[in-house]
Amino acid sequence: MSEPLVRVRGLSKQFGANTVLDGIDLDVARGSVAVVLGPSGSGKSTLLRTVNHLEKPDAGFVEVDGEIIGYRREGAQLRELSDRAVTRQRSRIGMVFQQFNLFPHKTALENVLEGQLAAGVRRRAAETRGRELLDRVGLADKERSYPRQMSGGQQQRVAIARALAVEPELMLFDEPTSALDPEMVGEVLGVMKDLARTGMTMIVVTHEIGFAREVADQVVFLDDGRLVEAGPPGDVLVSPTHERARAFLSAVL
Numbered sequence: 001m002s003e004p005l006v007r008v009r010g011l012s013k014q015f016g017a018n019t020v021l022d023g024i025d026l027d028v029a030r031g032s033v034a035v036v037l038g039p040s041g042s043g044k045s046t047l048l049r050t051v052n053h054l055e056k057p058d059a060g061f062v063e064v065d066g067e068i069i070g071y072r073r074e075g076a077q078l079r080e081l082s083d084r085a086v087t088r089q090r091s092r093i094g095m096v097f098q099q100f101n102l103f104p105h106k107t108a109l110e111n112v113l114e115g116q117l118a119a120g121v122r123r124r125a126a127e128t129r130g131r132e133l134l135d136r137v138g139l140a141d142k143e144r145s146y147p148r149q150m151s152g153g154q155q156q157r158v159a160i161a162r163a164l165a166v167e168p169e170l171m172l173f174d175e176p177t178s179a180l181d182p183e184m185v186g187e188v189l190g191v192m193k194d195l196a197r198t199g200m201t202m203i204v205v206t207h208e209i210g211f212a213r214e215v216a217d218q219v220v221f222l223d224d225g226r227l228v229e230a231g232p233p234g235d236v237l238v239s240p241t242h243e244r245a246r247a248f249l250s251a252v253l
């Protein structure tokens with residue numbers, strides 16, 4: 001494997017007495033796609049949210065392109081970064097959620113521009129890039145539409161364009177198709193497949209096993225906060241070794 005873009009080491013997170021992540025180790029190679037599977041409550045969302053420091057780990061760390069997210073090394077110690085420094089780190093990580101979270105009173109194009117304008121990109125340059133991105137997700141004709149005038153699949157594609165606008169080097173997807181009507185799942189997965197083909201590094205939490213089979217370079221399985229299985233889809237999906245992974249996959253395949 002080439003030098004990983006993402007290195008997760010000993011990552012643990014508790015909510016009260018509930019251990020939600022329990023010593024997760026994971027490498028994601030630059031330009032590769034990791035799909036995270038696991039039963040409800042196994043910690044998949046928390047893992048993604050900890051990767052971009054929306055949740056602070058209780059132990060362990062996440063490193064993206066050599067930088068520890070939320071911390072800097074000081075000798076053997078990790079020291080917390082300022083909010084501003086964390087925001088800067090986060091701008092290199094795009095995230096797409098199950099709920100599209102678009103601003104309802106802004107058009108598709110204005111939604112896509114948001115992050116760029118906040119980052120100080122000039123309006124004209126931001127608009128040019130925003131239009132390119134809407135075109136890339138197949139929505140060039142929707143730039144003036146408001147979220148309520150778009151289908152769920154279209155809104156999610158706007159959300160993907162918005163996440164891409166600040167040129168992230170890593171994209172996180174948290175069940176991006178779970179809130180969609182079935183006929184719209186394909187169009188969103190299509191955009192994600194195209195993105196994977198361009199060499200974007202992606203960590204995707206999804207129940208779409210077909211996507212995992214077709215696009216993932218590695219599939220990891222979480223059970224009760226532990227990473228119990230990791231490998232190429234041809235191994236993990238076909239002959240999982242862990243009992244819970246076997247049961248889960250035989251239920252969904």
Ligand SMILES: Nc1ncnc2c1ncn2[C@@H]1O[C@H](COP(=O)(O)OP(=O)(O)OP(=O)(O)O)[C@@H](O)[C@H]1O
Nearest residue numbers: 015016018020038039040041042043044045046047
């Ligand atoms: N902010 C929080 N405060 C307290 N408990 C939380 C919080 N976020 C998540 N949890 C708990 O952590 C556990 C793991 O949740 P998480 O959402 O990461 O699982 P998941 O695998 O993504 O589940 P699902 O597939 O249902 O979305 C659950 O028991 C959940 O109730």
